[in-house]
Amino acid sequence: MEKELKRPIRVLVAKVGLDGHDRGAKVIATSLRDAGMEVIYTGLRQTPEMVVNAALQEDVDAIGISILSGAHMTVFPKVIEIMKQKKLDNVLLTGGGIIPEKDMQALKEMGVGELFAPGTSMSSIVEYITDWVATNRNF
Structure with a gap:
């Protein structure tokens, strides 16, 4: 279902920790931008604190974390904790990479x-973020 948005969606794409592989994050960022979203890419080796602070400063609708290092069970919970501390409870935290189903x-x-595994179509990622924002942050 197509929902009308009143403004461009703002997405922060981040690489957290020592994971130095950013090709996927750059492909995602480009695809989101091509879909009409405003994308802020933080670059490599960010801390969870840096990511949440950038999300606050940039007034984003969604944070997308690309993770290939295996640290997903540390990174995502820490980002959630900081988002709660900073009262960033109306921002989507999503991501992808090498993450086991369980x-x-x-x-x-x-x-x-x-969370999106390698090989997920860009259109399904764009659709998910667009639908979430239209439902939760269409202001």
Whole structure:
């Protein structure tokens, strides 16, 4: 279902920790931008604090974390904790990378949105973020 948005969606794309592989994050950022979203890419080696602070400063609708290092069960819970401390409870936390299905389920139960595995179509990621923002942040 197509919902009309009153403004461009703002998304922060981040790489947290020592994970130095950013090709996927750059592909996602470009695809989101091509879909009409405003994208802020933080670059490599960010801390959870840096990501949440950037999200606050940039007034984003969604944070997308790309993670290939295996640290997803540390990174996502820490980002959620900081988002709660900073009262950033109306921002989507989503992401993708190499994350086992059982860990994806555990992270979703903690409050993380949809997580995307390698090979997911860009259109399904764009659609998910667009639908979430239209439902939760269409102001």
